[in-house]
Amino acid sequence: MVALAAGIAPARAARRPIPVGSAAEIGAFRGDARYRAALKRYCDVVVPMNDLKWQALRHERARFDFSGADEIVAFAEANGQALRGHTLLWGEALPPWVKEMTTRAEAERELVNHIEVVVDRYKGRIATWDVVNEVIRYDPTEGGPWRDTIWQRLLGPEHVEIAFRTAARTDPKARLVLNDFHFEEPEPGAVARRKVALDICRRLKDKGIPIHGLGMQAHLYAEKAIDVDGLQRFMRDLDGLGLDVEITELDVIDWKMPADAALRDRHAAARVSTFLDAIVAAKRPRAIVTWGLSDRYSWVGETFPRKDDAKARPLPLDADYRPKPMLAVLERYRRGTG
Numbered sequence: 001m002v003a004l005a006a007g008i009a010p011a012r013a014a015r016r017p018i019p020v021g022s023a024a025e026i027g028a029f030r031g032d033a034r035y036r037a038a039l040k041r042y043c044d045v046v047v048p049m050n051d052l053k054w055q056a057l058r059h060e061r062a063r064f065d066f067s068g069a070d071e072i073v074a075f076a077e078a079n080g081q082a083l084r085g086h087t088l089l090w091g092e093a094l095p096p097w098v099k100e101m102t103t104r105a106e107a108e109r110e111l112v113n114h115i116e117v118v119v120d121r122y123k124g125r126i127a128t129w130d131v132v133n134e135v136i137r138y139d140p141t142e143g144g145p146w147r148d149t150i151w152q153r154l155l156g157p158e159h160v161e162i163a164f165r166t167a168a169r170t171d172p173k174a175r176l177v178l179n180d181f182h183f184e185e186p187e188p189g190a191v192a193r194r195k196v197a198l199d200i201c202r203r204l205k206d207k208g209i210p211i212h213g214l215g216m217q218a219h220l221y222a223e224k225a226i227d228v229d230g231l232q233r234f235m236r237d238l239d240g241l242g243l244d245v246e247i248t249e250l251d252v253i254d255w256k257m258p259a260d261a262a263l264r265d266r267h268a269a270a271r272v273s274t275f276l277d278a279i280v281a282a283k284r285p286r287a288i289v290t291w292g293l294s295d296r297y298s299w300v301g302e303t304f305p306r307k308d309d310a311k312a313r314p315l316p317l318d319a320d321y322r323p324k325p326m327l328a329v330l331e332r333y334r335r336g337t338g
């Protein structure tokens with residue numbers, strides 16, 4: 001055997017593996033056996049991508065439709081995979097009747113009832129919930145900390161407290177997470193977002209409302225720098241509050257990159273590695289979840305269209321399920337050698 005440099009091997013071997021996983025989109029999940037095989041092979045954690053959103057569950061006001069979520073939950077359980085729930089409160093993916101609510105009492109009643117029913121159904125099975133998603137304003141330096149949503153309009157900042165309190169009361173063993181995006185860049189807006197996230201977490205803690213972690217979506221822009229120092233400070237601040245961190249929606253937005261596929265793939269892997277290395281050096285995430293597995297299916301191409309007609313390459317497997325360099329980066333952490 002080749003001798004490894006003294007000191008490196010034991011330190012690396014001592015690292016704990018980090019659970020790695022993906023969101024599962026129901027159309028691909030139902031229609032594509034290769035998608036299901038990839039979920040099974042590469043994931044320790046699975047997240048229903050859209051099927052726990054209000055739009056899917058509450059299409060009709062009078063009844064809950066758990067059909068999509070139940071299928072993905074059953075798949076994960078059959079494969080011994082952990083589950084994350086996404087999400088109990090968001091300003092988007094809402095059925096029309098939610099946006100037509102007009103009073104505080106109505107909003108509170110619907111929110112509390114929704115969280116009770118959904119969290120109770122998966123009690124003891126969905127271990128972690130993104131209790132609230134994207135409640136921070138895109139740029140809090142302009143117009144204050146809160147994102148303008150129906151929940152903020154009708155309930156004010158208390159919407160976050162109501163959501164966490166209700167989730168905690170319904171499943172006291174669940175891990176409860178505040179999930180949001182755009183924390184990793186050096187721009188003033190991102191710096192302000194980190195501060196707002198910490199303020200919200202601190203306020204919940206001060207009031208005795210359970211919160212266990214911060215979820216960083218990490219939709220990384222290929223063309224933007226990662227603020228390594230700022231991220232590491234952020235990790236230490238979360239530590240100081242006794243909070244975990246998890247990476248919840250990792251992918252790379254490559255709309256401004258040249259078309260060359262190999263170049264884009266190398267660059268995406270390097271971005272992901274820079275980002276994860278920065279975080280892991282300061283604080284080990286509870287999980288690393290990508291927002292899909294194969295470039296065959298991703299929101300990135302639709303939401304961030306390229307000027308040419310090259311297909312987006314945001315994920316760890318290509319459109320034919322071949323591993324890309326990004327997968328090797330994730331597998332390093334999954335094995336505990338990262």
Ligand code: XIL
Binds near residue numbers: 050133217249298299
């Ligand atoms: C996206 C899904 O990937 C799409 O399939 C859907 O059409 C829209 O939502 N931030 C989030 C996720 O928190 O829920 C979003 O998911 C992507 C951005």
